[in-house]
Every structure is written in structure tokens, then in C-alpha cells.
Amino acid sequence: MSINSAEKTFQNPTLVRARHALPLRNIFTNLFPFILFLLLTCANTQAEDGSRLWLRFDPIENSPLLQSYRQTVTGLTVEGTSETEKIIQTELASALKNLLGQNLSNSPEGGKLIVGTPESSALIARLKLDKELKRLGPEGYVIRTLKEKNKTTVIASQSPIGALYGTFYFLRLLQTHQPIEDLNIVEKPKVKLRVLDHWDNLDGTIERGYAGKTLWNWKELPGKVDQRLKDYARANASIGINGSVLNNVNSNPIFLTEEYLHKIAAIASVFRPYGIKVYLAANFAAPKKIGGMTTSDPLDPQVAEWWKTKVDEIYKIIPDFGGFLVKANSENQSGPQDYGRTHADGANLLAKALQPHGGIVMWRSFVYNADVDPDRINRAYKEFKPLDGKFLKNVLIQSKNGALDFQPREPFSPLFGALRKTPLMAELQVTQEYLGHSNHLVYLGTMWEEFFKSDTYSKGPYSTVARVVEGKVFKYQITGVAGVANTGTDRNWTGHLFGQANWYAFGRFAWNPESSAKEVSEEWTRMTWGNDPQLVNPIVGMMMGSRETYVNYVTPLGLSGVFEKDLHYAPDPGMVDPRREDWSAAYYVRADEKGLGFNRTLTGSRNVNQYHPPLNHRFNGFSTCPEKFLLWFHHVAWGQKMKSGKPFWEELCSRYDQGVSEAGECQKNWDLLKGKVDGERFGAVADKLKIQVEDAKKWRDKCLLYFQTFSHQPLPAGKP
Numbered sequence: 004m005s006i007n008s009a010e011k012t013f014q015n016p017t018l019v020r021a022r023h024a025l026p027l028r029n030i031f032t033n034l035f036p037f038i039l040f041l042l043l044t045c046a047n048t049q050a051e052d053g054s055r056l057w058l059r060f061d062p063i064e065n066s067p068l069l070q071s072y073r074q075t076v077t078g079l080t081v082e083g084t085s086e087t088e089k090i091i092q093t094e095l096a097s098a099l100k101n102l103l104g105q106n107l108s109n110s111p112e113g114g115k116l117i118v119g120t121p122e123s124s125a126l127i128a129r130l131k132l133d134k135e136l137k138r139l140g141p142e143g144y145v146i147r148t149l150k151e152k153n154k155t156t157v158i159a160s161q162s163p164i165g166a167l168y169g170t171f172y173f174l175r176l177l178q179t180h181q182p183i184e185d186l187n188i189v190e191k192p193k194v195k196l197r198v199l200d201h202w203d204n205l206d207g208t209i210e211r212g213y214a215g216k217t218l219w220n221w222k223e224l225p226g227k228v229d230q231r232l233k234d235y236a237r238a239n240a241s242i243g244i245n246g247s248v249l250n251n252v253n254s255n256p257i258f259l260t261e262e263y264l265h266k267i268a269a270i271a272s273v274f275r276p277y278g279i280k281v282y283l284a285a286n287f288a289a290p291k292k293i294g295g296m297t298t299s300d301p302l303d304p305q306v307a308e309w310w311k312t313k314v315d316e317i318y319k320i321i322p323d324f325g326g327f328l329v330k331a332n333s334e335n336q337s338g339p340q341d342y343g344r345t346h347a348d349g350a351n352l353l354a355k356a357l358q359p360h361g362g363i364v365m366w367r368s369f370v371y372n373a374d375v376d377p378d379r380i381n382r383a384y385k386e387f388k389p390l391d392g393k394f395l396k397n398v399l400i401q402s403k404n405g406a407l408d409f410q411p412r413e414p415f416s417p418l419f420g421a422l423r424k425t426p427l428m429a430e431l432q433v434t435q436e437y438l439g440h441s442n443h444l445v446y447l448g449t450m451w452e453e454f455f456k457s458d459t460y461s462k463g464p465y466s467t468v469a470r471v472v473e474g475k476v477f478k479y480q481i482t483g484v485a486g487v488a489n490t491g492t493d494r495n496w497t498g499h500l501f502g503q504a505n506w507y508a509f510g511r512f513a514w515n516p517e518s519s520a521k522e523v524s525e526e527w528t529r530m531t532w533g534n535d536p537q538l539v540n541p542i543v544g545m546m547m548g549s550r551e552t553y554v555n556y557v558t559p560l561g562l563s564g565v566f567e568k569d570l571h572y573a574p575d576p577g578m579v580d581p582r583r584e585d586w587s588a589a590y591y592v593r594a595d596e597k598g599l600g601f602n603r604t605l606t607g608s609r610n611v612n613q614y615h616p617p618l619n620h621r622f623n624g625f626s627t628c629p630e631k632f633l634l635w636f637h638h639v640a641w642g643q644k645m646k647s648g649k650p651f652w653e654e655l656c657s658r659y660d661q662g663v664s665e666a667g668e669c670q671k672n673w674d675l676l677k678g679k680v681d682g683e684r685f686g687a688v689a690d691k692l693k694i695q696v697e698d699a700k701k702w703r704d705k706c707l708l709y710f711q712t713f714s715h716q717p718l719p720a721g722k723p
């Protein structure tokens with residue numbers, strides 16, 4: 004029975020009653036509990052499409068906890084009249100109503116939960132937190148229980164945005180069932196720019212997007228702004244994301260035209276009260292393509308004038324515009340090298356135009372022109388290292404975490420720690436281009452933790468990537484972390500329900516690159532699935548192992564590039580792409596009669612030398628190179644003895660097998676949760692896991708059969 008027909012029975016009984024008065028009453032009485040049950044389950048099921056993300060705010064059922072929360076939060080005072088402060092008010096009032104079942108309207112004085120800034124709130128001003136809040140900056144905040152004031156809880160910041168971040172932190176404590184009666188939390192982001200990069204195209208498609216279409220409806224904007232943009236901004240604010248690059252780095256210059264700037268302005272005004280700035284991916288050839296000029300040469304004064312005029316126009320329409328992201332001289336995008344100029348010339352051209360408005364340039368280092376070096380992964384370092392110090396102050400160089408291209412596992416790109424005078428911004432990929440799209444459950448928090456924790460040794464030990472990115476190693480003036488977004492128009496936002504965890508984790512890691520993947524996964528699990536330890540422990544367990552499992556059945560022991568052409572989903576380890584050698588799987592895998600893997604040691608492409616000592620030596624030596632990076636740096640003989648004592652071929656086979664069996668374990672663990680989570684979300688994940696387990700087998704079989712044509716060794720018993 005659908006909820007509608009059940010409702011009709013209730014709402015319109017008179018007609019029916021006239022004809023069957025007595026019997027109907029009996030039927031109704033007997034069936035009442037059943038109908039009620041159906042109604043409740045239907046209502047419940049209908050709501051569970053994942054659209055609420057981690058902002059569910061379901062009622063707290065644990066009664067002692069509920070009671071203590073109710074005692075702590077007995078009244079609410081949110082002062083200030085800015086848009087952001089209004090958002091704080093409604094957010095808190097509705098969340099507390101849902102979580103605690105309490106209607107707390109905003110009272111001007113004396114609530115037991117007070118939120119605001121010294122400017123907007125006389126109460127907070129009286130607390131004399133000014134110095135402390137100033138040190139925390141506009142996005143930092145304190146959450147403190149005031150003992151002397153009848154245990155009032157204060158959420159205070161220098162700015163309304165900081166107060167909003169503090170509000171979401173406070174709500175997270177409630178959502179994850181933490182104690183709140185004695186708080187002293189002091190928070191500030193470790194990174195200034197925390198930006199989602201959307202690879203969204205003008206036609207609504209998303210490059211490497213697996214969750215539907217773009218959220219920006221260009222046809223309807225600026226007249227109509229979809230409510231989902233508000234939901235998107237709210238979700239981002241709840242995890243501290245403060246910027247969105249709206250369009251693909253393979254960029255269409257049309258986004259810079261006046262018509263589109265007005266559409267973008269409409270998006271910016273929805274994002275603004277949530278603390279999110281909009282940025283655009285700029286097409287370097289725009290002066291020629293939309294400006295009617297004959298050149299886009301960065302050293303041509305008229306080109307500089309064109310950009311200055313364009314940028315001035317942008318700021319007239321969008322006064323708090325963030326700046327540009329640029330992919331130049333890479334994968335057919337034009338750039339300064341088209342005119343014999345350098346990346347610094349190109350970046351500085353735009354930086355100069357943006358500088359008077361406070362805008363910034365995020366210039367990507369994802370370049371790999373074949374004439375620079377025969378090994379693709381040597382190229383970006385070789386191009387950018389000599390330019391260190393040549394960029395204007397408002398330029399950041401944005402580098403992917405690894406030197407290749409968002410593989411399931413890569414060592415950190417040697418650019419981290421190589422640029423001392425130019426801020427290096429980390430680019431992570433939240434969308435799972437090489438990680439099973441929206442079909443595979445792969446939690447990326449562990450990958451990002453591994454990356455950020457890597458020691459670059461660029462200024463002696465403890466020069467971790469995290470500290471480089473935070474500007475602590477080389478004292479960068481601006482800092483940033485970008486993530487290629489995995490959002491789209493799917494009801495659940497990310498295609499796979501566990502893709503939401505990667506969006507969430509991105510925000511948490513961008514705020515604090517030294518975060519713990521486990522803590523983040525636990526937070527997300529509690530908010531998304533529930534606080535029952537019988538749910539939390541197995542789900543966190545599944546998440547924490549998921550990336551290693553994927554690596555095992557896709558790219559074990561440091562393999563890379565084994566993917567099918569263009570789609571990057573299925574395996575095709577022998578693929579040769581006629582367009583470019585370095586788009587071919589065979590180029591990376593390097594399988595031959597002797598063995599497998601890319602020799603990047605001193606006898607090979609010498610990539611190891613792009614790392615600071617002792618890493619260069621460590622990666623260069625076969626016995627010192629971590630096994631997880633072995634095939635990345637070494638060509639390993641099929642019979643080579645491994646740490647386990649097994650010959651390499653057997654080790655390789657067993658890693659693939661391990662991946663397959665771990666994927667199966669993950670599926671079994673999920674099955675055990677049947678009945679413990681709502682049916683709709685349970686089923687959605689179960690369906691995806693089925694695909695994942697089948698895919699894992701395909702990966703193992705296809706790769707091993709291909710490698711076997713070189714190793715000529717038997718497959719372990721029971722394999723194809």
C-alpha cells in the first residue's frame with residue numbers, strides 16, 4: 004500500500020461509511036495497528052534516500068543523554084541581524100527541535116546557549132574574548148562553558164562565519180553523542196583556502212562526475228536559483244569549505260562573458276552567507292576567444308589590459324569573487340608556452356589583474372609535455388622548480404597529491420617540499436575517477452592521511468606534506484587545499500552513499516590536514532548511520548580498510564596506470580593508446596619477460612632524485628623501498644624474493660587474491676547490518692557492494708592473465 008492510498012482511507016471515510024457503516028468500523032479497528040505500522044514504515048523509508056547527508060538530526064533516543072542535553076541547553080540567544088546570523092538561528096532552532104524535541108525560540112537575553120560575535124552581542128563583548136578571538140581569525144571560534152554564569156555555553160567568533168562554523172561543531176557534538184556540559188573548545192582552520200573544484204561543463208555534464216548532472220542550472224540562472232544550491236552551501240559550511248570553483252578546468256571561456264557573470268553572481272549570493280566564495284576556471288586563451296584580440300600573449304600590454312578590464316568587470320558584478328583556477332599548457336588547454344612564455348608569466352598576468360581586488364590565482368602544476376622528460380612523472384617538477392620565487396604573492400601552485408594522476412596509491416608529488424618561495428596548494432580528488440567511480444566503497448580519508456603525514460624532509464625531518472601545505476615549513480603567506488568534487492544532481496548527492504563520507508572527509512582534512520582518518524570516519528558514521536556501537540564499529544572498520552582493499556585488487560605493490568582508455572573504470576593493463584604513449588597502461592606497467600614495474604631509480608628515469616634525502620636513497624634501494632611503492636620505483640624480477648619470503652609473482656597473485664577476499668568480507672560485514680539500518684539505504688549500499696565484489700574478481704583475473712603472458716608462471720590453484 005502506498006502512503007497516499009492509506010491516507011485517503013483516513014481522510015475521506017464518510018463516503019465509504021455511508022454504505023458499509025458497521026463492518027467497516029470493525030475492519031478499521033482490527034486493521035488500525037497494521038495500517039499505522041505501514042504508514043510509519045513507508046514514511047520512514049521515503050525519507051531515507053540519503054539526501055540529508057550527515058545533517059540528519061534525528062531525535063536522540065538515549066534518555067539519560069537526552070535529559071542531560073536538555074538541561075544544558077534550556078534557552079537560545081543568537082544575536083546579530085546578518086544573513087549568516089539568521090542562518091545560525093534557524094539552524095540551531097530546527098536542529099535542537101529535532102534532536103532534543105525542544106522548541107527553543109531565540110530570546111534576546113539570557114539563553115543558556117549564546118552564539119555571536121563581540122560586535123553583535125553585548126553579552127559576548129562583556130566576556131572580553133577579543134584578544135583570543137583575534138588570534139583565531141575570522142573563521143576561528145571558541146565554544147566554552149562559563150562556570151561563573153550558571154553554566155552558560157558560549158559559541159563566539161570574530162565574525163558571523165566563525166560563529167556558524169562553531170554552531171556546526173556544537174551540533175556535531177550532539178549528533179555524535181558527546182558530553183557538552185563542560186566545554187572548552189578553541190578551533191581555527193590550519194589552511195586558508197578550502198575549495199571544491201567542480202569539473203562542471205556548460206552542457207550540464209561533469210567531467211569525471213558519477214552522481215548525475217551539474218547542480219548549476221545555467222539555463223534558469225540568474226532568474227531562478229535552485230533550492231539545492233542552498234543545501235549544498237549549508238553542507239559545505241558544516242565542514243568548513245569556503246570556496247567553490249564552479250566550472251571545469253578544461254574551461255569554456257563563455258563563463259567569463261557578462262551574461263554568465265550575472266548567473267554566477269546569483270550563485271554567489273546564495274553561497275555568501277555560508278562563507279563560500281565563488282571562483283572560476285579561466286581559459287587562458289580568453290582574450291582571443293571572447294575578447295576579439297589577435298593574441299593571448301601574457302607579455303602583450305593589450306592582453307594585460309584586457310584581463311584587467313575583465314577582472315574589474317567581474318568584481319563589479321561579484322564583489323567578493325575569489326579568483327581564478329588555471330590549467331595551462333596541459334591536455335590541449337592553451338597557456339603562456341604557446342607564446343614562448345613561462346608559467347610564471349602566465350600566472351602573474353592574471354595575478355596582477357586580481358591583486359587590487361584581493362583575488363588569487365591557483366595555477367595548476369598538472370603538466371606533462373613529452374619533450375621535458377621521457378618519464379611523465381618527472382616533468383612537472385622539472386618545469387616548476389626553476390620558477391620558484393618568480394610568482395606574484397597572490398599565486399598558489401596547485402599540485403595533485405601524487406606526481407601522476409590521482410591513482411589509488413602514489414607517493415606524494417616531489418613538488419611538495421620543492422617550492423620554498425611559492426605556496427603549494429594540494430589538490431585531492433574526491434570524485435573517484437580511478438577508484439571505482441560511484442560503484443565502489445572506498446573511503447579516501449586513509450589515503451589523504453597517508454599523503455599528509457608523508458615526510459618530505461625538505462627542511463629536515465618533520466617537514467610533513469601537511470606542514471608544507473599549512474605554510475609551516477616555508478612560511479607561505481597563503482595556504483590552500485582543493486578537492487575535485489563528487490557532487491551532482493543524484494538524490495543522495497554523490498552516487499554512492501559512502502561517497503558522502505569522502506565529501507565530508509575532504510572538508511575535515513582541508514580544515515586540518517593533520518586530521519585522523521579514523522576519527523573523521525567515526526564522526527561521519529555516527530551522524531550518517533547512527534550512534535549504536537553495533538553500527539559504528541563495523542562501518543568504521545569497513546571504511547578504514549576499504550582503500551587498501553581497493554589497492555590490492557587494482558594496483559597492488561605500487562602499480563599504476565592499469566586502467567582502460569578514457570573511462571578509467573575497468574582494467575586494461577596491456578592497453579596502448581595511439582594518441583599518446585603516456586596515456587597507455589603498458590607504458591606504466593612495463594611488463595616484460597624479466598619482470599614488472601617502472602624503473603625510476605638511478606639506473607632508470609632517476610625520479611628518486613626529485614626527493615630530498617633520505618627519501619631518494621630509501622626509494623632507490625630495493626630493500627629499503629616500501630613495498631607499497633615497489634613497482635612505482637622498481638622493475639621487479641618475477642622470481643625476486645619478497646619480504647614475505649615468497650617470490651614476487653606469488654606475492655603479486657596473493658595481493659590480488661587478498662583484495663578480492665577483502666571485498667567479499669566487506670560485503671558480508673554489511674549484510675550483518677541488515678535490519679540495523681533503514682531498508683532503503685541498506686539496499687542501496689548492498690547493491691553497490693555486489694557490483695564491487697564482481698569487479699574485484701574481474702580486476703584480479705584480467706590483470707593476472709595479462710601479467711602471466713610475461714611471467715610464464717602458473718596461477719595459484721583455483722584461479723582462472
Ligand code: GCW
Nearest residue numbers: 202210211252253330369408
Ligand atoms: O586525470 C585527468 C583526467 C581529466 C582531467 C585531468 C586534469 C579535467 O582524466 O579528465 O581533466 O586529469 O586534472 O586536468
